[in-house]
Amino acid sequence: xxxxxxxxxxxxxxxxxxxxxxxxxxxxxxxxxxxxxxxxxxxxxxxxxxxxxxxxxxxxxxxxxxxxxxxxxxxxxxxxxxxxxxxxxxxxxxxxxxxxxxxxxxxxxxxxxxxxxxxxxxxxxxxxxxxxxxxxxxxxxxxxxxxxxxxxxxxxxxxxxxxxxxxxxxxxxxxxxxxxxxxxxxxxxxxxxxxxxxxxxxxxxxxxxxxxxxxxxxxxxxxxxxxxxxxxxxxxxxxxxxxxxxxxxxxxxxxxxxxxxxxxxxxxxxxxxxxxxxxxxxxxxxxxxxxxxxxxxxxxxxxxxx
Numbered sequence: 046x047x048x049x050x051x052x053x054x055x056x057x058x059x060x061x062x063x064x065x066x067x068x069x070x071x072x073x074x075x076x077x078x079x080x081x082x083x084x085x086x087x088x089x090x091x092x093x094x095x096x097x098x099x100x101x102x103x104x105x106x107x108x109x110x111x112x113x114x115x116x117x118x119x120x121x122x123x124x125x126x127x128x129x130x131x132x133x134x135x136x137x138x139x140x141x142x143x144x145x146x147x148x149x150x151x152x153x154x155x156x157x158x159x160x161x162x163x164x165x166x167x168x169x170x171x172x173x174x175x176x177x178x179x180x181x182x183x184x185x186x187x188x189x190x191x192x193x194x195x196x197x198x199x200x201x202x203x204x205x206x207x208x209x210x211x212x213x214x215x216x217x218x219x220x221x222x223x224x225x226x227x228x229x230x231x232x233x234x235x236x237x238x239x240x241x242x243x244x245x246x247x248x249x250x251x252x253x254x255x256x257x258x259x260x261x262x263x264x265x266x267x268x269x270x271x272x273x274x275x276x277x278x279x280x281x282x283x284x285x286x287x288x289x290x291x292x293x294x295x296x297x298x299x300x301x302x303x304x305x306x307x308x309x310x311x312x313x314x315x316x317x318x319x320x321x322x323x324x325x326x327x328x329x330x331x332x333x334x335x336x337x338x339x340x341x342x343x344x345x346x347x348x349x350x351x
Contacts, residue, residue: 049145050330051105055095056339061331064105066141067157071151075137078149082168082324084111085346086200090230090338107142108334111135111275112150113158113167114351122255123152131158133305135169135175144330144348156305159313166312169200169345174308177204177258180280180296181212184256188213191250195196195269196260197233198224199337200345203320205235205258217249219261219269227320243268256280262287265291302347320344 046065053060071077089108091097113133117125126132134150136143143316159169180201186192192209196202197218206216210232218233219242228235237244238261246254246269257273259266262284273279276292285295311317322344325333336342 046140047146048221049107049142050327051107051142052093053105055093055233057094058090058331058335060093061334062105062260066145068147069141070124070206071118071149073121073127075120075144076116076123076132076134076155077118077120077125077150078114078134078148080112080148081114081351082112083109083145083339083348083349083350084172084325085170085202085333085342086110087337088172090334099137099203100270103140106140107145108138108330109143109145109148109348111150111171112143114148117147124154126155131160131164132156133170133309134160135171135300144327144350146350147235152313153302154300154305156302156309159309160201161313164320165321165324165347165349167309168347169321170308170312171305172182173200173317173345174204174317175300175304176282176296176298177201177208177254178304178308179299180258180282181205181208183277183294183297184258185213185300186214186256189215189254191215191217192273193246193250193254193257193269194233194260195215195219195257197228198343199237199260200319200342202230202260203227203344204259204317205260206231207317208259214255217247219332221340224343225336227322230323233322234305236350239346243272246272247260248283256338259283259288259291259293266291268278321347323347324349
């Protein structure tokens with residue numbers, strides 16, 4: 046019997062559990078994927094905690110929003126894919142998730158996985174890397190610009206640093222001291238998070254920064270946001286209210302096949318890495334999600350399903 050990792054009500058991790066589920070049938074425009082790997086994201090625990098936007102769903106609700114695997118079945122109207130194809134995808138909105146034997150994904154948010162890209166790397170791209178890619182495109186940084194990334198040590202932050210660096214930008218990455226080596230490995234100048242982050246960042250950019258990519262929100266964004274003269278050069282994936290108050294905006298997600306294809310082709314070419322630092326079996330989903338929720342994850346965590 047297929048299994049899925051779900052939450053039974055909004056609240057803490059005590060509401061997470063494994064359940065047996067029926068094999069899902071894809072609807073129009075959907076693909077059923079036999080999951081090989083699933084990325085773990087802050088959005089997973091925030092959804093469980095009731096912090097994310099969206100309509101109410103009947104419980105239990107599946108966890109996991111990005112997967113890689115093989116096509117199991119196609120819904121009506123889906124073309125360009127066939128059973129057995131290796132793919133990566135964002136999980137379709139709804140009650141099912143990607144921490145499962147099978148997942149339903151929107152065909153429009155699905156891309157072929159090149160043979161040279163592992164399932165674990167591919168599973169780290171549809172949410173984390175794609176959010177970073179969309180945010181950097183939104184900022185439209187020019188070569189020589191200075192970008193400040195708050196929360197540079199996580200999956201989205203590490204990706205944002207790379208995309209900006211590849212465009213010729215100078216990147217300053219705010220992250221915990223434990224993540225310094227990882228932040229510097231992707232070409233960013235590390236600034237330890239905490240009370241001295243503003244002073245340290247200001248010393249590196251005395252004239253301010255040209256853009257800010259926020260992945261933390263709250264007081265960190267409120268304080269460091271003053272380093273940007275033009276508030277419209279602030280984007281966030283964590284705290285829309287604070288970003289808007291500063292003149293910025295939430296990252297506008299494209300959620301298209303072309304974005305996934307562009308990113309996975311960069312992985313295949315060796316010009317981008319999702320920096321998957323730990324891979325856990327699906328049975329340890331609670332542990333992996335707990336690391337992300339506590340902010341202890343370095344780079345990207347992935348669950349291996351099959």
